[in-house]
Amino acid sequence: MVLVTLYPLLWVLTISFSGGQSLALAALPPQPTKLDLLRAVIPWPQALSAENYVSVFRDQPFARWLLNSIVISAATTVLGVFLACTAAYAFSRFRFPGRRTGMMSFLVSQMFPGTLMLIPLYIIIVQWLGLGSSRLGLVLVYATTAIPFCVWMLKGYFDTIPKELEEAAVMEGAGPARIFWTVVLPLARPAIAITALFSFMTAWNEFIVAATFMDKEDMYTAPVGLRFFVGGFSQSWGYFAAGSVVVSIPVVFLFLYLQKYLVSGLTAGSVKG
Amino acid sequence: MTDPAPHAARFHAGLGAGLALALALAWAWLAAATAGGTEVRERKDALAAVHALSIKVEAAGADESAAAAAVTAWQKAQPERTVARVVLVNGARLVASTDPADTGDAAAPRRLRLDEKDLFDRAKRLRGIAEENKQEVEKTPEEDVTRREDGVWQVAIPIHQGGSVVGAVDVARPAARPAAVAGAAPGTGARALAALLALALPLLAFAPARRLRGTWAPAAVAVGLFAVGFGSYAAWAARATGGAAEGASPLSASAVLGLALLALVGSGLAARGFHALWRNRVAYAYTLPAMVGMVILVFFPFFYGIVISFTGQTIFNVNQPLSDIWVGFTHYKDILGDVAILKRAGDGSLALNYGNFYWTLVFTIVWTVTNVTIGVSVGLVLALALNVKGLALRPIYRVLLILPWAMPNYITALIWKGMFHRQFGVVNYALMLMGLEPISWFDQPFTSFLTALATNGWLSFPFMMVVSLGALQSIPADLYEAARVDGATRWQQFRSITLPSLKPALVPAIILSVVWTFNMFNIIFLVTAGEPGGATEILITQAYKYAFQQYRYGYAAAYSTVIFALLLVYGVFQNRVTHATEGI
Numbered sequence: 001m002v003l004v005t006l007y008p009l010l011w012v013l014t015i016s017f018s019g020g021q022s023l024a025l026a027a028l029p030p031q032p033t034k035l036d037l038l039r040a041v042i043p044w045p046q047a048l049s050a051e052n053y054v055s056v057f058r059d060q061p062f063a064r065w066l067l068n069s070i071v072i073s074a075a076t077t078v079l080g081v082f083l084a085c086t087a088a089y090a091f092s093r094f095r096f097p098g099r100r101t102g103m104m105s106f107l108v109s110q111m112f113p114g115t116l117m118l119i120p121l122y123i124i125i126v127q128w129l130g131l132g133s134s135r136l137g138l139v140l141v142y143a144t145t146a147i148p149f150c151v152w153m154l155k156g157y158f159d160t161i162p163k164e165l166e167e168a169a170v171m172e173g174a175g176p177a178r179i180f181w182t183v184v185l186p187l188a189r190p191a192i193a194i195t196a197l198f199s200f201m202t203a204w205n206e207f208i209v210a211a212t213f214m215d216k217e218d219m220y221t222a223p224v225g226l227r228f229f230v231g232g233f234s235q236s237w238g239y240f241a242a243g244s245v246v247v248s249i250p251v252v253f254l255f256l257y258l259q260k261y262l263v264s265g266l267t268a269g270s271v272k273g
Numbered sequence: 274m275t276d277p278a279p280h281a282a283r284f285h286a287g288l289g290a291g292l293a294l295a296l297a298l299a300w301a302w303l304a305a306a307t308a309g310g311t312e313v314r315e316r317k318d319a320l321a322a323v324h325a326l327s328i329k330v331e332a333a334g335a336d337e338s339a340a341a342a343a344v345t346a347w348q349k350a351q352p353e354r355t356v357a358r359v360v361l362v363n364g365a366r367l368v369a370s371t372d373p374a375d376t377g378d379a380a381a382p383r384r385l386r387l388d389e390k391d392l393f394d395r396a397k398r399l400r401g402i403a404e405e406n407k408q409e410v411e412k413t414p415e416e417d418v419t420r421r422e423d424g425v426w427q428v429a430i431p432i433h434q435g436g437s438v439v440g441a442v443d444v445a446r447p448a449a450r451p452a453a454v455a456g457a458a459p460g461t462g463a464r465a466l467a468a469l470l471a472l473a474l475p476l477l478a479f480a481p482a483r484r485l486r487g488t489w490a491p492a493a494v495a496v497g498l499f500a501v502g503f504g505s506y507a508a509w510a511a512r513a514t515g516g517a518a519e520g521a522s523p524l525s526a527s528a529v530l531g532l533a534l535l536a537l538v539g540s541g542l543a544a545r546g547f548h549a550l551w552r553n554r555v556a557y558a559y560t561l562p563a564m565v566g567m568v569i570l571v572f573f574p575f576f577y578g579i580v581i582s583f584t585g586q587t588i589f590n591v592n593q594p595l596s597d598i599w600v601g602f603t604h605y606k607d608i609l610g611d612v613a614i615l616k617r618a619g620d621g622s623l624a625l626n627y628g629n630f631y632w633t634l635v636f637t638i639v640w641t642v643t644n645v646t647i648g649v650s651v652g653l654v655l656a657l658a659l660n661v662k663g664l665a666l667r668p669i670y671r672v673l674l675i676l677p678w679a680m681p682n683y684i685t686a687l688i689w690k691g692m693f694h695r696q697f698g699v700v701n702y703a704l705m706l707m708g709l710e711p712i713s714w715f716d717q718p719f720t721s722f723l724t725a726l727a728t729n730g731w732l733s734f735p736f737m738m739v740v741s742l743g744a745l746q747s748i749p750a751d752l753y754e755a756a757r758v759d760g761a762t763r764w765q766q767f768r769s770i771t772l773p774s775l776k777p778a779l780v781p782a783i784i785l786s787v788v789w790t791f792n793m794f795n796i797i798f799l800v801t802a803g804e805p806g807g808a809t810e811i812l813i814t815q816a817y818k819y820a821f822q823q824y825r826y827g828y829a830a831a832y833s834t835v836i837f838a839l840l841l842v843y844g845v846f847q848n849r850v851t852h853a854t855e856g857i
Contacts (some may be wrong), residue, residue: 001655002673008688008731009676011699015691024697037706041699087563094556097549102560109571111844114794114813116833119820120574120581127591144570147563176555205681208794212821223683227799230687237691244684255679256672259739 010043016241019049023237052242062243064218065225069247072138072221073203080143080199081192084150089180091151092158093166103155106148114208117145122212133216141209146199153198157191158184194261201251201258222247315448316418319426322351327430327442330359334434337382341369352447354425359432360385360396361440367392368440396441399431403438424448582831588824604831627718627807630835637791637811640725644790645783647730652737653775659738660745671742678735686799689728693800718808721801725809729796733789737782744778745771784847788840812836 014025026040056062090096091103121141131137161184169179185192207223214220220228226247229240326347333339344357348371351357358381359368367389370381379386385393395417402413415438417429425447431438550557582605584598608630616626625632655674659667677685692698693714701711714720748770756766794813797803803810803818810818813836820829 001658002670005674005677005731008685008692009680011692012684012688022697023691023694024702025699028702032705034706037702040702041706083563083566086559090556090559094553094559096553096556099556102564105572106567109567109575111840112571112575112837114792116578116816116830116837117571117574118817119826119830119833120578121570122820123581123591123826124570124574124577140566140570144566147567151563180559205683207681207683208798208817223681226684227687230691240687244688248680248684251681252676252679256675259675259678 007043012241012244014043014045014241015237016052016245017048017050018045018238018241019047019051021236021238023235052238053246056239056242056246060229060239061218061220062222062225062239062246065220065222066246068135068219069204069222072135072142073200075135075139076142076146076203077196077200079139080146080150081196083143084147084154084195085185085188085192086180087147088151088154088158089184092155093163103151106151110148118209118212121209126213131213133214133219135219137213138210138221141213142199142203142206146202150195150199153195154188154191157188161187194258197254197258201254204247204251312420315426316420318448319428319444319446320416320418320430322446323428323430323442323444326357326444327432330432330442331434337368341381344369344371354447356445358392358443359440360392360443362393362396362400363439365393366440392441392443395429395443396431399429399441400438403431403433421445578830579834581827582834584827586827586830588826591826598827600827604828605835607828608832608835625808627810630832633810633812633815634839636722636809640722640797640811641787641790643726644729644733644793645786647726648733648737648786648790649779649783651730651734652739653741655734655738656741656745657771659742674738675735677732678739680732682732683795683799685732686728686796689724689731690800693724715801715804718805721804721809725796725800728800729790729793732796733786736786737779740778740782741775744775748774780850784850788843791840791843812839 011025015023018025024040025043026036026046028036028040032040087102091099125137125141126132129137131140165187166179166183169183174182205223206221207227210221211224211227214224217228222243226240226243228234229236229243326344329343329347330340333343340359344359348355348357356370356372358370358372358375360366361368365385367375367381367383367385375381399415399417402415406413406415415431417427419427421427425445427443427445429441429443432440432442580595583601584595585600585603586595586598590598611629612631614626614629614632615623627633658664659670659674664670692700695701695711695713695715698714700714704711712720714724752770753766756770761769791811792813793811794817797809797811797814798817801809803814807815807818812832816829816832816836819825819832823829
C-alpha cells in the first residue's frame with residue numbers, strides 16, 4: 001500500500017530528473033519485450049539529469065509565475081489574517097446585535113459553490129473593475145474567501161484566552177485598541193501563525209480562480225503555469241514534473257507540520273464545504 | 274419592556290391593519306388592472322373580426338352584391354347589435370350595411386347621406402394614412418378604433434383595391450362577452466397567489482419585528498411591506514393581463530405609499546439603530562473591515578449570481594441592464610424540466626444524453642458515493658494496520674501515507690492524467706506487462722470514470738486514515754482487555770468496541786468529505802475533462818463549462834443555483850446530524 005501511495009510521487013520525480021520532456025519513464029523499442037516493459041514501469045530515470053530544473057527557470061517563464069504565486073499568497077495571508085483577527089476578536093469578546101447573524105453568515109458563505117461565485121466574481125472583478133490578469137484581483141478574491149475559515153479558527157482560540165488578562169489591562173488604563181494589539185494578539189500568536197499558514201497554503205494551491213482570471217501568460221500563477229506545460233497541445237512533461245516538485249516541496253512540509261491542527265479544526269464542529 | 278403583552282398587542286393590531294389595508298389596495302388595483310386587461314382583449318377581438326370582414330370584401334372586388342353578401346354572412350357570426358357598413362370614398366357610396374335603419378328607401382347600395390358624413394370622413398382619413406405609409410418607414414396602423422361609452426367598439430379598416438385604398442369597412446361591435454365575466458380574467462391562480470402573499474408578508478415582517486419591542490415600528494413595517502408587496506403584485510397582474518399602461522399608475526401610487534411608510538419607520542429605526550451602533554461602536558469597528566470585504570466580494574456576488582440566473586446574460590451583453598435581458602424562470606425550466614436522459618441518435622438508436630442535468634446529477638452522486646466509500650474503507654483499513662502494537666517505523670509509514678493529501682491536488686490530477694496516457698502512460702505499460710491489451714482510458718465513460726476515481730481515491734484516503742487513526746488511539750486499551758476476559762472474538766471486539774468508538778470521529782469526516790467530493794472540481798476538470806463527450810462531467814464542472822467555455826453566464830448561474838440548493842438541503846441535513854452550529 002505504501003508503494004501504491006508513493007508510486008505517482010516517484011513517477012513525477014523520475015520524469016523531473018529524466019532530462020527530457022517525454023512522459024514515458026523509458027523509451028520502448030518497436031517490439032517491446034517483457035523486460036523492456038518492466039523497465040518502463042520502474043520509476044528510475046534512464047539517465048539522471050537535473051537539466052529540467054535548470055531549464056524550467058532559464059528557458060521558461062516559471063520563475064515569473066512562481067514570483068506571482070509568492071506575492072499573491074503572501075498578500076492574501078496578510079490581508080486575510082488581519083481582517084480575520086479583528087473580526088474574530090469582536091465575535092469572541094463582545095456581545096452586540098448581529099453577532100450571531102454575522103457568524104452564521106460567515107459559515108453559510110462557505111457553502112456557496114465555487115462556480116456560483118465564480119461567474120459574478122468574474123463579472124465584478126474582470127469586467128467591472130478591470131482587474132483581470134492582475135495580482136490585486138486575485139488577492140481580493142482569495143482574502144475574502146479565506147476570511148470565514150480564519151475567523152472561525154481564531155475565534156475558537158480567542159475564546160480560550162482568559163478574560164482576566166484583559167481585565168487586568170483595563171485596570172492599568174489600557175484602551176480597547178491597546179489591549180487588542182499588546183495583550184490579545186501576542187497571546188494568540190500560535191493560532192495566528194497556523195491560520196496564516198493555512199491561508200497561504202490555500203492561495204498557493206488555488207487553481208481554478210487563477211486559471212479563469214489570469215489571461216496573460218506573464219501573469220499566470222504557478223498552478224496555471226504548470227497546467228500550461230501539459231494542457232492543450234503542449235506536452236512538456238519534463239518542465240511540468242520539475243515545476244511540480246519545486247511547487248510541492250514547501251507545501252508538503254508545511255502540510256505535514258500543520259495537519260494535526262487541520263484535522264482537529266475540521267472535525268471539531270466545522271462544517272466547511 | 275418587562276411585559277411583552279402590550280408589544281404583542283400592538284404588533285397584532287398593526288398586522289391586522291396592514292392586512293386590511295393591503296386587501297383593500299390589492300382589490301382596487303386588481304380591479305384596475307383586470308379592467309385594463311379586459312379592454313385590451315376586447316379591442317384585439319374587435320379588430321380581428323373586422324379584419325376578417327375586410328379581407329372578404331376585398332376579395333369581392335368591384336362586385337358590390339358579392340360584397341354585400343359577404344357582409345351579411347359575416348354578420349351572423351358576430352355578437353348581437355353588431356352593425357357593419359362598407360363605404361366607398363369614390364362617389365361617397367354606401368355599398369352594404371347591416372344597420373336595421375338601412376332598409377326600404379335607405380337600403381344599400383346608395384349614396385351616403387349628409388348625416389353619415391362621419392363614415393365618409395373616417396374612410397378618407399384611413400386612405401390618407403395608407404398614402405402616407407407608402408412614403409414612411411415607420412408605418413402608422415391603418416385602423417380607426419374607439420370605444421364608445423356603452424361598451425361598443427367602433428372599428429374602421431381600409432379596403433385596398435389595386436394598390437390603393439378605395440373605401441373602408443366600418444363596424445360598430447359590442448364586446449363579445451359581458452364585461453362581468455371578462456373581469457375574472459386573472460383567474461383563481463392569481464388570486465391564490467395574492468392570498469399567499471398576504472400570508473407570507475406578515476411572516477416576513479415578523480422576523481425583524483420581534484427584536485423591536487415596545488414600539489409601533491413593527492406594525493408600521495408590516496403595513497409598509499404589505500403596501501410594497503401588493504403594489505408590485507398589482508403591477509405584475511396588470512402586466513400579465515396586458516393592461517400595462519393602466520397598471521402603471523396604481524403601481525407608482527403603491528410604491529410611493531409603501532416607501533413613505535417605510536421611510537417613516539426607517540427614520541425611527543435609524544435613530545434606534547444609531548443608538549445601538551454607538552453603544553457597540555468598538556465591536557462594530559472591529560468587524561467592519563471583514564464585513565465590508567465579505568459583503569462586496571462574497572455576499573453581493575452570491576445574490577448577484579442568483580439575479581443573473583434569471584437573465585439571458587452572455588459574454589456579449591454583460592453591459593446591458595438586467596431588465597432588458599430578463600428571462601424569468603426559463604433557465605430553471607430548461608434545466609429541471611428536461612428529463613430526457615435518453616435521446617434518439619441520428620441513426621435512430623437510443624443514446625444517453627450526457628448534457629442532461631439529471632444524468633450529470635446521477636453521475637455526481639455515483640461519483641461521490643463511490644469515492645467516499647473507497648476513501649473510508651481504504652483509510653480505515655490502513656488506520657487499523659498502523660494501529661497494530663509494536664509496528665516498527667510507524668511514524669514514517671504515517672508520514673508517507675499522508676503525502677497524497679499534502680500534494681496540491683491539481684498536481685496530483687495532472688500526474689494521474691499522464692500515467693493514464695494511451696500511448697506512453699505507465700498504467701498501460703503495466704497492463705502490457707501482464708499480457709493485457711492497452712486501454713484508451715478516456716474513450717469510454719466507464720474507464721474514464723475509473724481514472725478519476727483512482728486519482729481521487731488516491732488523494733482522499735489519507736484524510737480518513739488520519740481521522741480514524743486518531744480515534745483508534747483514543748480507545749482505552751482496557752476495553753479490549755475486558756472484552757477478551759469475557760471471551761469475545763476479534764470480530765466481536767471490532768464490532769462492539771472499535772466501530773462505535775470510531776463513529777463520533779468518522780461521521781463528521783464523512784459528511785465533510787461528501788461535500789468535498791461533490792465539489793471536487795480539479796480532478797474531473799483536469800483528469801477526464803468530461804471525456805468522452807461530457808459523460809464524466811460532475812455538476813460543478815458542467816456549470817463551469819457553461820460559464821467559461823460557452824459564455825452563457827445566465828444559464829450557468831441558474832445551474833449553479835440549483836447546485837447550491839442541493840448543497841443547502843444537504844447542509845440542513847448535516848446540521849441535524851452533527852449539531853455543529855449549536856452554542857455559538
